[in-house]
Amino acid sequence: MKVFLFDCDGVLWHGNTLLHKIVDTLDMLRSKGKQIVFVTNNSTKSRRAYKKKLDSLGIPAEVDEIFGSAYSSAVYIKRVVKLPADKKVYVIGESGIEEELESEGVRYFGGTDPEERKVMQEEDYTNFVPDPEVGVVLCGLDNHINYRKYAKAFQYLQDPNTLFLATNVDSTFPNKGKLFPGAGSISAPLSYMSKRVPISLGKPSQAMMDAVEGKFQFDRKRTCMVGDRIDTDIKFGIAGGLGGTLAVLTGVATEEDILNAGPEGAPDAYLDKLSDLLR
Amino acid sequence: MKVFLFDCDGVLWHGNTLLHKIVDTLDMLRSKGKQIVFVTNNSTKSRRAYKKKLDSLGIPAEVDEIFGSAYSSAVYIKRVVKLPADKKVYVIGESGIEEELESEGVRYFGGTDPEERKVMQEEDYTNFVPDPEVGVVLCGLDNHINYRKYAKAFQYLQDPNTLFLATNVDSTFPNKGKLFPGAGSISAPLSYMSKRVPISLGKPSQAMMDAVEGKFQFDRKRTCMVGDRIDTDIKFGIAGGLGGTLAVLTGVATEEDILNAGPEGAPDAYLDKLSDLLR
Numbered sequence: 001m002k003v004f005l006f007d008c009d010g011v012l013w014h015g016n017t018l019l020h021k022i023v024d025t026l027d028m029l030r031s032k033g034k035q036i037v038f039v040t041n042n043s044t045k046s047r048r049a050y051k052k053k054l055d056s057l058g059i060p061a062e063v064d065e066i067f068g069s070a071y072s073s074a075v076y077i078k079r080v081v082k083l084p085a086d087k088k089v090y091v092i093g094e095s096g097i098e099e100e101l102e103s104e105g106v107r108y109f110g111g112t113d114p115e116e117r118k119v120m121q122e123e124d125y126t127n128f129v130p131d132p133e134v135g136v137v138l139c140g141l142d143n144h145i146n147y148r149k150y151a152k153a154f155q156y157l158q159d160p161n162t163l164f165l166a167t168n169v170d171s172t173f174p175n176k177g178k179l180f181p182g183a184g185s186i187s188a189p190l191s192y193m194s195k196r197v198p199i200s201l202g203k204p205s206q207a208m209m210d211a212v213e214g215k216f217q218f219d220r221k222r223t224c225m226v227g228d229r230i231d232t233d234i235k236f237g238i239a240g241g242l243g244g245t246l247a248v249l250t251g252v253a254t255e256e257d258i259l260n261a262g263p264e265g266a267p268d269a270y271l272d273k274l275s276d277l278l279r
Numbered sequence: 280m281k282v283f284l285f286d287c288d289g290v291l292w293h294g295n296t297l298l299h300k301i302v303d304t305l306d307m308l309r310s311k312g313k314q315i316v317f318v319t320n321n322s323t324k325s326r327r328a329y330k331k332k333l334d335s336l337g338i339p340a341e342v343d344e345i346f347g348s349a350y351s352s353a354v355y356i357k358r359v360v361k362l363p364a365d366k367k368v369y370v371i372g373e374s375g376i377e378e379e380l381e382s383e384g385v386r387y388f389g390g391t392d393p394e395e396r397k398v399m400q401e402e403d404y405t406n407f408v409p410d411p412e413v414g415v416v417l418c419g420l421d422n423h424i425n426y427r428k429y430a431k432a433f434q435y436l437q438d439p440n441t442l443f444l445a446t447n448v449d450s451t452f453p454n455k456g457k458l459f460p461g462a463g464s465i466s467a468p469l470s471y472m473s474k475r476v477p478i479s480l481g482k483p484s485q486a487m488m489d490a491v492e493g494k495f496q497f498d499r500k501r502t503c504m505v506g507d508r509i510d511t512d513i514k515f516g517i518a519g520g521l522g523g524t525l526a527v528l529t530g531v532a533t534e535e536d537i538l539n540a541g542p543e544g545a546p547d548a549y550l551d552k553l554s555d556l557l558r
């Protein structure tokens with residue numbers, strides 16, 4: 001294996017706590033000439049903001065080693081969809097999405113604009129004028145989700161020419177030992193209203209794998225996906241035809257989950273913890 | 280037929296405009312001794328508030344002739360579920376739900392409480408303490424929906440003993456000629472997260488029919504459902520085993536829809552407009 005794609009939470013850290021000897025393990029891999037990519041479905045942070053998180057935990061990393069679902073979405077819109085320059089994106093989500101769209105030179109509106117956070121008033125129902133430049137609705141995790149955003153996105157999604165994208169479709173996301181609504185829950189009303197399923201740019205969607213490959217040009221057969229979840233990380237690696245998949249037991253999946261995953265869904269190998277690679 | 284259950288929008292009015300000779304038609308039915316019940320999935324208004332809407336359009340009506348999905352939910356919780364007095368309801372929705380829960384003496388919190396409308400802060404993730412008295416999560420249309428409410432409702436719904444109710448599950452609701460998110464879209468994230476399907480207390484759910492019957496004690500075989508939608512109103516009447524179903528073409532369904540509805544789904548009769556009953 002030449003390239004290691006790492007899921008982060010549950011593999012490298014829990015919340016704000018670094019797991020056992022993670023820095024040593026990554027150093028060891030780097031010293032052997034392995035390329036490291038941090039692959040995360042977290043869309044609220046841009047790669048730049050994510051690097052700060054890695055810095056704060058003491059993990060050496062470059063911005064270019066980070067691949068989040070917000071960046072994945074921006075790359076997909078710019079390089080795969082090739083959204084025309086006269087079109088733009090209506091964003092439901094936080095600043096991570098905005099920063100990554102900017103980094104790829106994609107025009108957008110919505111997002112963290114304070115106007116979007118206002119309660120919908122009676123006149124807003126009447127006065128809504130759709131912007132003919134909208135070509136994409138992109139929905140990610142949004143701590144400021146509200147009725148206005150859903151109403152607005154739905155007006156655009158009724159046009160079948162408007163592309164419907166989601167940074168990822170995780171139903172929940174873990175925080176401080178509890179589960180909270182994930183990006184897929186935020187986009188659920190849009191799916192329910194429009195009877196459309198968004199293209200997901202997060203794991204396990206292969207649209208994300210295509211975006212990662214588009215950026216890093218790696219050899220899939222010499223690439224290994226490392227993660228703590230069978231249904232996202234390991235599935236992502238297997239569906240992508242990677243050379244290897246490695247599960248760790250420091251996150252969501254238990255040894256039982258792995259043994260019950262069946263020949264189609266099980267990782268090639270699993271470890272109690274990532275730092276067992278040091279042995 | 281002795282009893283007529285009327286859907287309202289698209290049958291009696293459009294938005295704030297009364298349809299042709301509606302008052303005369305209802306007068307005629309009343310003069311023949313027919314009982315009238317206005318059945319609506321709108322949960323944002325209590326029966327009392329809905330009577331004001333009827334008053335403003337010049338339709339004579341009593342509060343007791345009105346049956347909305349907020350009231351339906353309150354009746355269901357009180358008389359069908361028989362929620363114990365030491366249990367309460369966590370409400371996502373507007374004042375219509377609160378007023379109807381109060382009218383049935385059901386304890387609740389959430390709803391229009393200004394604390395519920397605040398943006399979720401980092402400490403809220405840590406500090407959430409579930410209220411052990413919660414026995415029901417009830418979700419209706421909520422113009423002030425936000426991340427905090429979803430996060431909170433989800434904590435309760437992870438307990439399988441917490442009942443999951445929705446005032447109705449309409450994906451959209453029409454306003455000023457456009458479609459906006461309906462109550463079913465508001466509850467969609469809760470279904471997606473919890474992998475649970477709410478019991479709906481609105482048309483076409485038979486839980487609503489049971490609640491209507493619980494209140495009015497009518498003879499189903501001498502009751503006719505009148506509506507403009509095949510998939511909610513007419514379905515509601517047919518599934519409820521009512522003596523008759525009557526569609527009108529002043530709302531959503533077209534003549535073609537009715538002719539294509541098939542023997543299982545078609546109404547017993549249809550009219551261009553309700554006032555054709557006067558002829």
